[in-house]
Amino acid sequence: MDRNQNLPKILQLDNLNKLRQKFPKKKIILISGCFDILHIGHIGFIEAAKKQADILVIGILSDKFVKKRKGQSRPIFTEMERLKLIVSLEIVDYAFIMDTNDVDTVLQELSPNFYGIGGDRDKNNFAEKRWLNKYNVKVKFLPRFGEESTTTILKRVLR
Numbered sequence: 001m002d003r004n005q006n007l008p009k010i011l012q013l014d015n016l017n018k019l020r021q022k023f024p025k026k027k028i029i030l031i032s033g034c035f036d037i038l039h040i041g042h043i044g045f046i047e048a049a050k051k052q053a054d055i056l057v058i059g060i061l062s063d064k065f066v067k068k069r070k071g072q073s074r075p076i077f078t079e080m081e082r083l084k085l086i087v088s089l090e091i092v093d094y095a096f097i098m099d100t101n102d103v104d105t106v107l108q109e110l111s112p113n114f115y116g117i118g119g120d121r122d123k124n125n126f127a128e129k130r131w132l133n134k135y136n137v138k139v140k141f142l143p144r145f146g147e148e149s150t151t152t153i154l155k156r157v158l159r
């Protein structure tokens with residue numbers, strides 16, 4: 001039984017090309033992130049991305065990648081929990097679990113028109129840049145919404 005049978009908004013990495021085939025004339029924006037403890041900054045980022053295209057697809061970073069980037073105590077929620085949380089938002093069209101090693105495959109299969117990057121990232125130097133150039137995907141730099149982050153929330157909780 002497919003674990004996502006009742007969650008049609010959840011995509012598998014190897015089926016991303018079906019989304020582009022299903023909507024050949026629609027503008028697709030892809031964003032990615034941990035989305036560990038969902039907060040107002042995440043919501044602002046997601047809303048800003050959705051305004052850029054017809055279809056919003058979110059790559060939820062894998063547990064393995066999050067641990068590597070943020071430390072062994074993260075993520076707080078598993079990748080499947082974070083994925084289910086994100087697809088429960090009405091504004092989100094589709095989501096899938098992604099590892100940083102998957103960027104080439106994701107862009108090749110999904111063929112998004114745009115890739116949204118948060119305002120806290122370096123506009124001249126970001127890991128996805130070479131892949132975006134390779135597949136001619138336009139970058140949309142999206143504003144940062146407040147100073148809230150999962151890290152600051154965790155520090156506040158632990159005080």
